[in-house]
Amino acid sequence: MRQPTCSCNDFDRAQLLRRGAAQAGRGLPVIEPGMPMPAGTGLNRRSFMLSATGMLLSVYGAGRLLDTAAFEAGIANAASTPNGRVLVSVYLQGGIDSMSVLCPVGDPLYSTYRKVLGLPEGAGPTFTEDPRLQWHPQAAPLATLHAEGKVSALPTIGYTDPMNQSHFTSRHYYEVGAMDANLLTGWLGRYLDVVGTADNPLQGLCLDDSLQPALATAKVPVATIDLPSDYSFYAEGVWGPPQDLMYGAFRSLGEVGVRSGDVGLKESGQAAVMSTTLREQLLPFQPAPNATAPALPAGYPTAGDSFPARMAAVAQMLAAGLPITCATVTTDSVFDTHESQASSFTSGLGEAVQTLYAFQRDLEARGLADRVLTVVWSEFGRRPQENASAGTDHGAAGCGFVIGENAAGKMIGEWQGLASGLDSLGNLTETADFRSLYCSVLEKWLGQDAAQIIPGASSLPRVTVVQ
Amino acid sequence: MMLGTASGRKRRGKAISDPGPLPKYTGRFGEQQAERLLWRAGFGPKPGEAAALAKHGMRHAVLSLTRPSNQRLVGPAPQLENGQPIEPFDVWGNDVLWWLDRMVRSRAQLIERMTLTWHDWFATSNEQVNSQRLMINQNWTMRNRCLSSFPRMLTAITIDPAMQLYLSLAGSTKQDPNENYARELQELFTLGVDDGYTEMDVREQARALTGWTYTWNADTGQPDDFRFEATLHDDGVKVIYGHHGNFSWRDSLRLVLHHPDHPKFFVTKLWSYFSAEPLSARDTKAAEYLYVSSGKQIRPLVEAMLMHPTLHAGQRMVKPPIVQLAGMLRGIGRYIDTDAWAWESSQIGQMPFYPPNVSGWDATRWLNTGTWLARFNLTAEMIGQQRALDPSKVKVKADPKAMTKQAIDFWGKPTISAPGRHALAAYAQAAAVDSASASWEREQYPVLTLNALRALVVATPDYQTS
Numbered sequence: 001m002r003q004p005t006c007s008c009n010d011f012d013r014a015q016l017l018r019r020g021a022a023q024a025g026r027g028l029p030v031i032e033p034g035m036p037m038p039a040g041t042g043l044n045r046r047s048f049m050l051s052a053t054g055m056l057l058s059v060y061g062a063g064r065l066l067d068t069a070a071f072e073a074g075i076a077n078a079a080s081t082p083n084g085r086v087l088v089s090v091y092l093q094g095g096i097d098s099m100s101v102l103c104p105v106g107d108p109l110y111s112t113y114r115k116v117l118g119l120p121e122g123a124g125p126t127f128t129e130d131p132r133l134q135w136h137p138q139a140a141p142l143a144t145l146h147a148e149g150k151v152s153a154l155p156t157i158g159y160t161d162p163m164n165q166s167h168f169t170s171r172h173y174y175e176v177g178a179m180d181a182n183l184l185t186g187w188l189g190r191y192l193d194v195v196g197t198a199d200n201p202l203q204g205l206c207l208d209d210s211l212q213p214a215l216a217t218a219k220v221p222v223a224t225i226d227l228p229s230d231y232s233f234y235a236e237g238v239w240g241p242p243q244d245l246m247y248g249a250f251r252s253l254g255e256v257g258v259r260s261g262d263v264g265l266k267e268s269g270q271a272a273v274m275s276t277t278l279r280e281q282l283l284p285f286q287p288a289p290n291a292t293a294p295a296l297p298a299g300y301p302t303a304g305d306s307f308p309a310r311m312a313a314v315a316q317m318l319a320a321g322l323p324i325t326c327a328t329v330t331t332d333s334v335f336d337t338h339e340s341q342a343s344s345f346t347s348g349l350g351e352a353v354q355t356l357y358a359f360q361r362d363l364e365a366r367g368l369a370d371r372v373l374t375v376v377w378s379e380f381g382r383r384p385q386e387n388a389s390a391g392t393d394h395g396a397a398g399c400g401f402v403i404g405e406n407a408a409g410k411m412i413g414e415w416q417g418l419a420s421g422l423d424s425l426g427n428l429t430e431t432a433d434f435r436s437l438y439c440s441v442l443e444k445w446l447g448q449d450a451a452q453i454i455p456g457a458s459s460l461p462r463v464t465v466v467q
Numbered sequence: 468m469m470l471g472t473a474s475g476r477k478r479r480g481k482a483i484s485d486p487g488p489l490p491k492y493t494g495r496f497g498e499q500q501a502e503r504l505l506w507r508a509g510f511g512p513k514p515g516e517a518a519a520l521a522k523h524g525m526r527h528a529v530l531s532l533t534r535p536s537n538q539r540l541v542g543p544a545p546q547l548e549n550g551q552p553i554e555p556f557d558v559w560g561n562d563v564l565w566w567l568d569r570m571v572r573s574r575a576q577l578i579e580r581m582t583l584t585w586h587d588w589f590a591t592s593n594e595q596v597n598s599q600r601l602m603i604n605q606n607w608t609m610r611n612r613c614l615s616s617f618p619r620m621l622t623a624i625t626i627d628p629a630m631q632l633y634l635s636l637a638g639s640t641k642q643d644p645n646e647n648y649a650r651e652l653q654e655l656f657t658l659g660v661d662d663g664y665t666e667m668d669v670r671e672q673a674r675a676l677t678g679w680t681y682t683w684n685a686d687t688g689q690p691d692d693f694r695f696e697a698t699l700h701d702d703g704v705k706v707i708y709g710h711h712g713n714f715s716w717r718d719s720l721r722l723v724l725h726h727p728d729h730p731k732f733f734v735t736k737l738w739s740y741f742s743a744e745p746l747s748a749r750d751t752k753a754a755e756y757l758y759v760s761s762g763k764q765i766r767p768l769v770e771a772m773l774m775h776p777t778l779h780a781g782q783r784m785v786k787p788p789i790v791q792l793a794g795m796l797r798g799i800g801r802y803i804d805t806d807a808w809a810w811e812s813s814q815i816g817q818m819p820f821y822p823p824n825v826s827g828w829d830a831t832r833w834l835n836t837g838t839w840l841a842r843f844n845l846t847a848e849m850i851g852q853q854r855a856l857d858p859s860k861v862k863v864k865a866d867p868k869a870m871t872k873q874a875i876d877f878w879g880k881p882t883i884s885a886p887g888r889h890a891l892a893a894y895a896q897a898a899a900v901d902s903a904s905a906s907w908e909r910e911q912y913p914v915l916t917l918n919a920l921r922a923l924v925v926a927t928p929d930y931q932t933s
Contacts, residue, residue, distance in 0.1 A: 242915040242919050245894060256890050
């Protein structure tokens, strides 16, 4: 996983709170007083293996008791209705520089603001809806999808609160779908609380180490998984027939406990037997003995990062008929580019865009494209004026994208220009409120009255997100 | 303190009649019973320890745990793979290593085990506190009072900075009282959910507990100078459990400790750490009486619980993950020499200083397919390349029974029941004898099989429980 190119304390702090662990040896960053807790922090978690697919699920729920046995049944039942619409949320972490994704090469002030980081005209495809803007060369696959009418671009999405440029707080706003530091449920979580069921944690699926706060619910369970291929047993200095037979011994040892008549021995024995069964069910998912990683479908980047593998897993799981309504995935790349932006930004954007493109093509090949809408977001954009370290500092409005066969394919908001589109601190002002996007996605894609989900929905304008 | 007419003291005067003492175990106290006691009240025996303890008899065995003659750490100090010392306050995971080292090396095993109990009881997570120093300070607060009196423990925890940050007591003021601590104080720490208190009591307790604050230290980047400020305290009249008074934070604790429902909650919860079988109604009453009549002392109650027949002759319990991890190290004589255990403790489901939430770990669900896998793979890390047998260097006689014994001995001779030993030996027969035909196979397979057998011992239900 790539590291941020600067030590930005509140970004690290946000990472810490979510992952519960800093990188070994890096110590702990400064806490900013008054930061909100991430949504969902207080939820209980249980882990269990979904035997039908062999995926280790961490299930989050507000109740004291989460019944994992009921989940298996609930998931199996829900799987019989696979035609529901799906929302995939992709988070570009760190606050991506929107002016390097859709570069305003035709803006007369561009070369003034971006002396070092500016790209020449013609370096990438022109953004056809506003020829002043030009896609970054690494974003060319998005231009291809845009030409097919499958991408709605939001060149300046955000909110009006120019005083707040904390990663943590801004990300929190996007996650909870409100400018409220104390809201503890996510916007997708509140949607699932309305439409979801008590026995299907896959309805809200987070592919990550820990729960994405946008999915934090108050009532119904949601799940996280890492990847489906990592259920394997290892013993030191054992191979060949003694190793193969060892797996069988798990079961006979477990059965000794199951038959013992003692509560504790039975509990342990049952876990051994269940684990043995699961291992057998999962053998098809295991990588070949000498392979480094299971191959992804064509088109996904193969650098070994999590993001491509997790997006591929979303498509694979949807194709398997799993009852997913909302899924969240986060890029490996961190776009908090305070210094020497060009190199890390270019590789990070390349992997993110190539993955999004491959995911769309994968859905199309599997006949799933009409069911899935993907929303791509970041916590803020960066300041138009580059800094002295060939990087960019935290800004306000930034870019977002809605991708899918059913996406409207038309720009939401606009590029106002650097001469008139900046606030008093020199940051981009928003031309589309993120909460308006959420309301519209809820109403037009998921068919849910936004008033129940997004605080203040009635006073927010709507935007056109789907055809 | 200003108490209203119906004071807590009067309530305490309404004493329960003496139901007689808790029963004591009178059966055989041999090596197996001593082994169980050392797992339930500590982190498992070192090789030979159970047999030595058994010689003293049950009563003295228990007293040696509850009244340790010394608290020394025995063995080499913890270090990382590179030989450097650990940095518990500053480096991620080294806090876990610091405590795991005490679990492995301390002569006062029950002191560490009770500290773990209190860490679960007053669960505080560094995920929110975000200061290994404050967490370790809290750990000492718990260790130093782990067998003292519960009122003393509760007082210390209430003003502990890590707890104050975790449950939002720091910053709870007259103008902006926060109910977080007041709620958990009653629900999780002293009374039990919805037992004998109302939402109004939560609010009024929160008012009584206001006044705590701290200062941000810009130099260290840490919260600092935790203190009570009278100007931030709500000194108005509150109504708590029907008592009227302008209660302070000390009154808040006194009231909840004198609540008639507290003794039962306390003894039931404490017992649950030692046995999965509930105490009978009669024994619960006896334990309550002992608790209240001793002035809410912890040590006498723990001693009585550790001598109870159910502890020695009742059903087995799954070992808590961190207890098994520490016990495996003790069994093979390994000390802290890697930071792998910090990650592994999370994988197996119990990373100290990071409980899942304020109600602590769920001890009724330690094992599932994920954590069972993690416990097995932990064994590979524990044995490691250093201890694994190399078929090009050693020879092992293909004798299934003897190999089974060798594998059990590797872990310090834990008790494995006859059915478990037979299952292990059946595997050894199949892997080392039946599947080997070529001469190199007959030479090497027994070595590989013995490596596998060592891992399989840890996978037996006998080893995973006590």
